[in-house]
Amino acid sequence: MKKILIAGMAxxxxxxxxxxxxxxxxxxxxxxxxxxxxxSEETLAQHYVSxxxxxxxxxxxxxxxxxxxxxxxxxxxxxxxxKADALVYFEKEKATYPESALLMDRMIQMVGAx
Numbered sequence: 001m002k003k004i005l006i007a008g009m010a011x012x013x014x015x016x017x018x019x020x021x022x023x024x025x026x027x028x029x030x031x032x033x034x035x036x037x038x039x040s041e042e043t044l045a046q047h048y049v050s051x052x053x054x055x056x057x058x059x060x061x062x063x064x065x066x067x068x069x070x071x072x073x074x075x076x077x078x079x080x081x082x083k084a085d086a087l088v089y090f091e092k093e094k095a096t097y098p099e100s101a102l103l104m105d106r107m108i109q110m111v112g113a114x
Contacts, residue, residue, distance in 0.1 A: 023066040024057040026050055048076070067097055071104065083111055 031050040035043040051073050058065045074089035087108060094104035 024063055026053045028054050064096055087111055
């Protein structure tokens with residue numbers, strides 16, 4: 001009986017550790033809040049790391065990148081003057097979430113015009 005109980009507990013705990021079913025957010029919200037609350041190179045660097053983690057884990061788990069993350073990353077790249085890279089991420093957002101096409105097309109057009 002004790003072995004069955006232990007096996008059952010292990011199964012329940014394993015279910016809690018399972019991969020996310022829809023999106024992987026990681027520390028994204030916390031680092032974004034921290035960056036907005038205390039803008040600095042350090043908090044921005046932490047947010048970049050969390051975005052990269054979202055990209056990596058989403059790919060690892062076979063999930064789509066959460067809505068808006070590609071577009072936000074594109075905006076951050078644009079602020080660094082990396083227009084070509086920003087365009088790639090605006091296109092990724094548009095491809096992943098077709099409902100964002102109107103906004104992403106406008107962003108792409110604005111970046112291309114600069």
